[in-house]
Amino acid sequence: MCGIAGLIHRGSSGAIGQEMVAMLQSLKHRGPDSTGFALYGAPRDDRYVLRFKVAEQDEMARGFDIRAKVKQRKVDVDARLAELGAQVIEEEQATDYAWRAVIAYPGDLKKLADYVEDLEGVEILSVGRGLELVKDLGDASVVANQYGLKAFQGTHGIGHTRMATESDVDIRSAHPYWAYPFSDVSVVHNGQLTNYWGGRRGLERRGHRFMSNCDSELIAVYLADRMDRGDELEEAMRRSIDELDGVFTYLVATADKLGMAKDTMAAKPMVLYESDEFIALASEEVAIRSIFPSEIDTFDPYDGEVRVWQS
Numbered sequence: 215m216c217g218i219a220g221l222i223h224r225g226s227s228g229a230i231g232q233e234m235v236a237m238l239q240s241l242k243h244r245g246p247d248s249t250g251f252a253l254y255g256a257p258r259d260d261r262y263v264l265r266f267k268v269a270e271q272d273e274m275a276r277g278f279d280i281r282a283k284v285k286q287r288k289v290d291v292d293a294r295l296a297e298l299g300a301q302v303i304e305e306e307q308a309t310d311y312a313w314r315a316v317i318a319y320p321g322d323l324k325k326l327a328d329y330v331e332d333l334e335g336v337e338i339l340s341v342g343r344g345l346e347l348v349k350d351l352g353d354a355s356v357v358a359n360q361y362g363l364k365a366f367q368g369t370h371g372i373g374h375t376r377m378a379t380e381s382d383v384d385i386r387s388a389h390p391y392w393a394y395p396f397s398d399v400s401v402v403h404n405g406q407l408t409n410y411w412g413g414r415r416g417l418e419r420r421g422h423r424f425m426s427n428c429d430s431e432l433i434a435v436y437l438a439d440r441m442d443r444g445d446e447l448e449e450a451m452r453r454s455i456d457e458l459d460g461v462f463t464y465l466v467a468t469a470d471k472l473g474m475a476k477d478t479m480a481a482k483p484m485v486l487y488e489s490d491e492f493i494a495l496a497s498e499e500v501a502i503r504s505i506f507p508s509e510i511d512t513f514d515p516y517d518g519e520v521r522v523w524q525s
Contacts, residue, residue, distance in 0.1 A: 215244045215245055215377040216244055216245045216374065216375060216376055216377055216389075216404050216497075217238070217241030217244030217245055217374070217375040217404070217496070217497040217498065217501070218241075218372070218373070218374050218375075218402040218403065218404050218463070218464075218465055218484075218495075218496065218497050219234065219237040219238055219241060219372065219373050219374075219402075219465075219494075219495065219496040219497070219501050220370070220371065220372040220373070220402075220465040220467070220472055220474070220493075220494070220495045220496070221233055221234060221237065221370060221371055221472075221492065221493070221494045221495075221505070222369065222370035222472040222492065222493045222523050222525055223369050223370065223491065223492060223525065224490065224491055224492065224493065224523070224524070224525070225491075225525075226369070226491070227255075227256070227367055227368055227369045228367070228368075228369075229364075229366075229367060230253055230254070230366060230367065230368040230369065230370060230371045231251075231253055231358070231363040231364050231365060231366025231367070231368070231371075232364045232365075232366075233371075233505050234251055234253065234354075234363075234371045234372075234373050235251075235354050235355065235358040235363060235364055236354075236501075236504040236505050237354075237373065237494075237496055237501040237502070237504055237505060238251070238353075238354035238373045238374075238375055238501070239353060239354040239355055239504070240496075240498070240500045240501040240503075240504040241354075241375045241496065241497060241498060241500075241501050242353045242354065242375060244375050244377065244497060244498070245374070245375035245376040245377040246353055246375070246377065247351065247376050247377055247383045247388075248349060248350065248351050248352065248357075248375075248376045248383065248384075248385070248387075248388035248389075249349065249350070249352060249353055249354045249356070249357045249373065249374070249375050249376070249388075250347070250348065250349030250350075250357075250373060250374045250376070250388050250389045250390045250402070251347070251348050251349070251357070251358075251363060251371060251372075251373045251390070252340070252345060252346075252347045252371060252372050252373065252390040252392075252400035252402070252467055253345070253346050253347075253348070253363070253366050253368050253371040254342075254344045254345055254346075254368045254369055254370050254371060254398075254467060254469065254525070255344050255346065255366065255367060255368040255369075256344060256368070256369075257343040257344040257398075257469050257470075258316070258343050258344070259343070260318060261303060261316050261317065261318055261343070262316070262317050262318075262319055262323075262341050262342065262343060262397070263314065263315070263316055263340075263341070263342055263343075263344075263345065263346050264313075264314070264315045264316075264317055264338065264340075264341050265312070265313075265314055265338070265339040265340045265341075265346055265347055265348060266291065266312070266313055266315075266330070266336060266337060266338045266339060267311050267312040267313075267336070267337050267339065267385060268284050268287035268288055268291065268311055268312075268313075268335055268336050269283070269284050269287070269310075269311040269335055270311070270384050270385055270386070271311065271350060271351050271384075271385065272384070273311070274310055274311060281310075283335065284310065284311055284335075287333060287334070287335050287336055288313070290333050290336075291313075291330055291333060291336060294329050294330050294333065295315075295317065295319075295326075295330065297329075298319070298321055298325065298326055298329060299319070299320070299321060300317045300318070300319040300321075300326060301317060301318040301319070302315050302316070302317055303316045303317060303318055304316040308348075308360075308361050308362075309350075309360060309361070312339075312348075312350075312361075314346070323341060323395050323396075323397060324395040326341075326395075327341065327394060327395040328395070328423065331423075331425070337385070337386060337425065338392075338394070338425075339392060340392040340400065341392070341395070341397055342392075342397050342398040342469070343397060343398055343469055344368070344369075344398055344469045345392070345397070345398045345399075345400060345467075345469070346366070347390060347392050347400055348361045348363060349374075349385055349388040349389065349390065350385055350388065351383065351384070351385065351388070353375070354373070354375065369470075369525040370467060370472050370525050371467070372390060372400060372401075372402045372465045372466075372467045372472070373390070373402060374388075374389035374390055374402040374403075376388055376389055386425070386426055387426060387428060389401075389402050389403070389428070389430050390402045390430075390434075391425075391426070391428065391430050391431040391433075391434045392434065393434035393435050393437065393438035394422070394423060394424070394425055394431075394434075394435065395423075396435075396438035396439075396441075396442065397469075398467075398468055398469040399434060399437065399438040399441070399466070399467070399468055400434060400466070400467050401430055401431075401433045401434035401437070401464055401465065401466045401467075402430065402464065402465050403429070403430035403433055403462055403463070403464040403465075404462070404463050404464070404482045404483075404497060405460060405461045405462030405463060405464075405477070405481075405482045406429060406460050406461060406462070407429040407432060407433070407458055407459060407460040407462060408459045408460040409458065409459040409460070410429040410432055413432050413436065413457075413458065414432055417432070417435055417436065417439060420439065422435050422439065429460075430464070432458075433454065433458065433462075433464050433466070434466070436450075436454060436457075436458070437450045437451065437454065437466055440453060440454075441468075447466070447468060447471055447473055447522055448473065448520060448522045451466065451473055451475045451520045451522070452520050454475060455475060455477060455478065455518055455520065458477075460477065461477055461479055461481045461482055462475075462476075462477050462482060463475070463476045463477070463480075463482040463483070463484045463497075465495060470524060470525045471522055471523065471524055471525065472493065472522070472523050472525070473520070473521065473522040473523070474486070474495055474515065474519075474520070474521050474522075475519070475520045475521075476515055476516070476517060476518065476519050477517070477518065478517050478518040479517060480515075480516065480517030480518070480519075482497075483497050483498065483514070484496075484497065484514060484515055485497070485498065485499045485502060485512050485513070485514060486512060486513055486514070486515055486521075487502045487506065487510055487511070487512045489510075492506075493523045494506065499512050
């Protein structure tokens with residue numbers, strides 16, 4: 215089942231956190247297990263925002279032992295960032311097991327991500343100039359209140375409500391997915407890829423690393439890899455229609471763009487609203503109407519359709 219949604223302000227910014235919470239809460243019935251947000255604020259030319267966790271939510275119920283491990287894991291993360299010359303400018307503990315840090319780092323992003331991720335129990339959720347990716351168990355309101363997302367100001371965002379069918383109910387299996395280790399690329403997806411393992415092995419041979427067994431992560435890394443090789447976002451997305459097999463609808467976001475693609479069978483739903491000020495997309499129209507209560511015209515994109523919008 216699952217639900218996906220996206221919103222972009224054209225030429226301006228706004229209350230993207232609050233708007234995405236409303237859209238995803240409207241899709242709660244499509245996936246109550248976990249909710250995730252990829253929100254884009256004003257890009258920082260000389261800073262990255264690092265979102266990471268050092269434990270799963272259910273681990274925290276195990277008592278003193280896991281809390282001691284969490285404390286040590288955070289110390290280890292700080293040590294590795296310092297070893298690589300990453301300067302922590304700001305830091306906020308979002309939950310007992312998740313942190314947000316603004317860092318100055320002039321080095322290779324893959325080297326940083328690999329070195330930090332090699333620590334036991336540590337997972338980087340995103341690194342970006344403007345991207346902040348948050349996902350956790352519960353519906354949109356629960357996650358938003360936990361992480362203070364309603365106050366987030368930005369230009370665009372995508373999100374996902376998950377009904378677990380093929381993997382565990384945990385943060386690692388929740389969506390969206392950051393395109394490890396590419397800055398500011400994230401994806402949400404509804405559907406299933408039938409050539410996931412073949413596509414993954416091909417990207418692994420190119421040196422890419424996967425943090426989950428979720429096919430949505432393949433889309434994110436595939437698109438980021440194509441752009442790294444010179445494709446524009448829209449060109450990479452059009453390639454994906456031919457090279458990714460299965461039934462899928464996905465949304466992709468970069469630092470300044472929002473894109474949508476549907477496979478040639480177009481079996482997975484997507485509703486689109488477009489105006490001079492906004493683009494809103496969701497698995498169901500109810501999500502769009504949660505933020506545009508006045509009468510609006512929506513439509514369903516065609517099979518094999520690819521669209522990209524600039525913030």
